[in-house]
Amino acid sequence: DAKTTQPPSMDCAEGRAANLPCNHSTISGNEYVYWYRQIHSQGPQYIIHGLKNNETNEMASLIITEDRKSSTLILPHATLRDTAVYYCIVRVATGGWGSSNTGKLIFGQGTTLQVKP
Amino acid sequence: DAGITQSPRHKVTETGTPVTLRCHQTENHRYMYWYRQDPGHGLRLIHYSYGVKDTDKGEVSDGYSVSRSKTEDFLLTLESATSSQTSVYFCAISENRYEQYFGPGTRLTVT
Numbered sequence: 001d002a003k004t005t006q007p008p009s010m011d012c013a014e015g016r017a018a019n020l021p022c023n024h025s026t027i028s029g030n031e032y033v034y035w036y037r038q039i040h041s042q043g044p045q046y047i048i049h050g051l052k053n054n055e056t057n058e059m060a061s062l063i064i065t066e067d068r069k070s071s072t073l074i075l076p077h078a079t080l081r082d083t084a085v086y087y088c089i090v091r092v093a094t095g096g097w098g099s100s101n102t103g104k105l106i107f108g109q110g111t112t113l114q115v116k117p
Numbered sequence: 118d119a120g121i122t123q124s125p126r127h128k129v130t131e132t133g134t135p136v137t138l139r140c141h142q143t144e145n146h147r148y149m150y151w152y153r154q155d156p157g158h159g160l161r162l163i164h165y166s167y168g169v170k171d172t173d174k175g176e177v178s179d180g181y182s183v184s185r186s187k188t189e190d191f192l193l194t195l196e197s198a199t200s201s202q203t204s205v206y207f208c209a210i211s212e213n214r215y216e217q218y219f220g221p222g223t224r225l226t227v228t
Binding site for chain 2: 032034036041042043044045046049087105106107108109110
C-alpha cells in the first residue's frame with residue numbers, strides 16, 4: 001500500500017471550511033484514498049473514500065488531483081465536534097468475495113484538527 | 118451508527134493471566150478486525166476474519182489468538198497477558214471491505 005503524508009496539526013475557525021491535505025505520490029492505479037477520523041477516546045469513524053473522481057457525502061467532500069498524487073478532505077462548515085485526528089489511508093480493495101485479502105487499513109499518524117470558536 | 122459492541126470496556130488484569138475480549142455485531146457483516154492503539158504507533162492490526170472460522174494474522178499478532186464461531190462474535194484472546202499488551206483494543210466490521218466501522222474500544226491494563 002502507498003505511503004501517505006499529512007501535516008501533523010491544523011487549526012480551523014468554527015463555521016469555516018476545513019481543508020485537510022494528504023500526499024500520496026506513490027499511489028497505484030488500483031488504490032483508493034480513504035479518510036477516517038478519531039475523536040478523542042472513541043473508535044475511528046469512516047468519512048469518505050474515492051478512486052479518482054471527486055466524492056461528496058453528508059459529512060465531507062474528497063478532492064483528488066488529476067494525477068492522483070494528492071487529495072484534500074473538505075469539511076464545509078467545521079464545528080467544535082469536528083475536532084479530531086484525521087487519517088488519510090491509501091489501499092487496494094481487491095480480491096473476490098470470500099477472499100482473505102480484506103484490504104487491511106494501515107493508519108499513520110494523521111492530522112490533528114483543532115476547531116476553534 | 119453500526120451495531121457493534123465490545124466487552125468489557127475496561128479491564129485490569131495481572132501479568133500471566135488469560136484475557137478474552139469480545140466483539141459483537143448486529144449488522145451481519147462478513148469481515149471483522151481487531152486493532153490495538155498505542156501512543157506513537159497509531160492503530161495496528163492484530164487479527165482479522167473474513168468469514169466464520171476464517172481468520173488470519175495482522176501485523177502484530179504475536180501473543181494473541183482469535184476465534185469466530187458465528188458471524189456476530191469475534192473473540193480476541195491473550196493467552197498469558199504481558200505488560201506490553203496494555204493498550205486500547207478496537208474491533209471493526211466491514212461488509213464490502215471498503216468501509217470499516219469501529220466499536221467503542223476496550224481499555225486493557227496489564228499490571
